[in-house]
Amino acid sequence: MKAVDQRLEEALFRFAGACAAWAAERWLREQLPIRFARRIEDILQLPHVAVINPQMNSILNTYLETFEVIHSSPPIRTEDDERVFLQAIATQLEKHNPGTRLIAEGYREVRRLYPYIRLDDFLHDHFTTRIATRILMDNYVEMRSPKEGYVGVVCQNMQPLKIVQEIAGELTPLTRSLYGCAPEVEYRGNPDCVLDYIPRHVKYMVRELLKNAFRSTVERHLSRSTVSDPLPHVAVELQQGDIHVIFKISDQGGGMPKRMQREAWKYGWTTVNTDRSYREAWQYAEDAEESCSWDRDRGHGDPSKPLQKSRIHFIFVGLCGLRSLRLRRSELAGYGFGLPLTRLHAQYFGGDVFMQALPGHGTDLILILTHLKAGTPSTEIDDLSTLLYKKEVKSS
Ligand SMILES: Nc1ncnc2c1ncn2[C@@H]1O[C@H](COP(=O)(O)OP(=O)(O)O)[C@@H](O)[C@H]1O
Numbered sequence: 001m002k003a004v005d006q007r008l009e010e011a012l013f014r015f016a017g018a019c020a021a022w023a024a025e026r027w028l029r030e031q032l033p034i035r036f037a038r039r040i041e042d043i044l045q046l047p048h049v050a051v052i053n054p055q056m057n058s059i060l061n062t063y064l065e066t067f068e069v070i071h072s073s074p075p076i077r078t079e080d081d082e083r084v085f086l087q088a089i090a091t092q093l094e095k096h097n098p099g100t101r102l103i104a105e106g107y108r109e110v111r112r113l114y115p116y117i118r119l120d121d122f123l124h125d126h127f128t129t130r131i132a133t134r135i136l137m138d139n140y141v142e143m144r145s146p147k148e149g150y151v152g153v154v155c156q157n158m159q160p161l162k163i164v165q166e167i168a169g170e171l172t173p174l175t176r177s178l179y180g181c182a183p184e185v186e187y188r189g190n191p192d193c194v195l196d197y198i199p200r201h202v203k204y205m206v207r208e209l210l211k212n213a214f215r216s217t218v219e220r221h222l223s224r225s226t227v228s229d230p231l232p233h234v235a236v237e238l239q240q241g242d243i244h245v246i247f248k249i250s251d252q253g254g255g256m257p258k259r260m261q262r263e264a265w266k267y268g269w270t271t272v273n274t275d276r277s278y279r280e281a282w283q284y285a286e287d288a289e290e291s292c293s294w295d296r297d298r299g300h301g302d303p304s305k306p307l308q309k310s311r312i313h314f315i316f317v318g319l320c321g322l323r324s325l326r327l328r329r330s331e332l333a334g335y336g337f338g339l340p341l342t343r344l345h346a347q348y349f350g351g352d353v354f355m356q357a358l359p360g361h362g363t364d365l366i367l368i369l370t371h372l373k374a375g376t377p378s379t380e381i382d383d384l385s386t387l388l389y390k391k392e393v394k395s396s
């Protein structure tokens with residue numbers, strides 16, 4: 001077991017001679033500033049309107065601070081140096097916690113002013129490095145206070161079913177408080193699956209996919225859900241593969257027309273409208289009529305009924321102007337980052353996520369996660385951010 005742990009440790013850290021004194025610290029002290037400097041350079045090369053955006057600017061300042069703190073930390077020669085370095089890493093790690101939300105808010109504001117600005121490549125590189133640097137820093141901190149059942153940030157033999165149940169348990173009261181009802185979750189497949197993975201990542205991906213399934217189910221069926229005809233269930237199927245675990249999340253939220261399916265993977269693409277004045281609410285209802293598959297492609301019953309629901313629902317939200325409701329609804333959807341970031345997280349360790357949307361019926365999201373275990377491809381692949389870094393060095 002020790003050998004496995006050590007190999008995994010090496011796979012995560014990508015430095016040779018893990019046993020040498022303070023090798024991890026030295027490696028991090030050298031590598032992290034390079035990665036932060038590259039991202040700072042990227043941010044500074046964004047269009048001016050993005051750089052001066054308050055949220056983007058706050059990200060830039062945090063990156064500058066982290067670069068400065070790590071770069072100027074003294075060489076590690078004693079245990080005291082090591083303790084100071086560990087504390088600095090833990091403090092900096094925390095400062096980056098709101099990073100995803102800030103970027104998402106900033107990008108939304110920039111695109112509200114300049115709708116033609118697209119920063120997909122920047123965001124892809126930014127989030128890839130963000131995942132990498134956070135794993136490296138987090139792993140280092142966790143390894144200094146080992147927990148039973150964990151190798152650094154990787155939890156061994158965790159139970160995906162428990163994670164899905166925990167997230168569904170969080171989202172059900174949230175959805176109920178926003179919409180008045182929430183779908184039941186039905187579990188299928190192999191409830192005993194086990195997975196070696198970073199719990200924070202699994203929770204993030206499952207939360208994003210379940211939020212989408214809950215929202216689409218409620219928004220499609222809200223007007224006609226009654227006690228005798230409740231909302232259709234969201235089904236979560238778990239299966240154990242040789243080197244991976246498969247999560248299939250199925251909803252009957254109306255799916256998406258084909259032309260929207262590709263868009264949905266782009267950063268910032270969302271069908272949530274966050275600025276709803278009366279006119280905008282009406283316009284949104286019109287757009288929903290134009291574009292939402294769950295309104296147009298039902299092909300049965302009274303086709304005007306769901307449209308009415310859509311209009312009344314959105315106009316109501318627009319008219320009531322409850323800022324707090326809007327803010328709280330953004331907890332369920334609205335940034336358009338859920339799908340692209342879920343894919344990035346899954347692909348980071350050799351997994352993937354696929355969508356099968358049946359317009360007029362519902363959506364299946366299939367998430368495949370590969371075990372983070374020594375000997376499986378996910379720990380053999382190169383760290384993506386290292387690849388990114390090599391690419392940058394080559395091109396500069
Ligand atoms: N299960 C689903 N059913 C219907 N539409 C979906 C589903 N999942 C995602 N979508 C569509 O894709 C868009 C983007 O999803 P996402 O990236 O999670 O951003 P957000 O949820 O913040 O809008 C959603 O606004 C929605 O229109």
Ligand SMILES: [Mg+2]
Pocket residue numbers: 208211212332333334338339
């Ligand atoms: Mg979402």
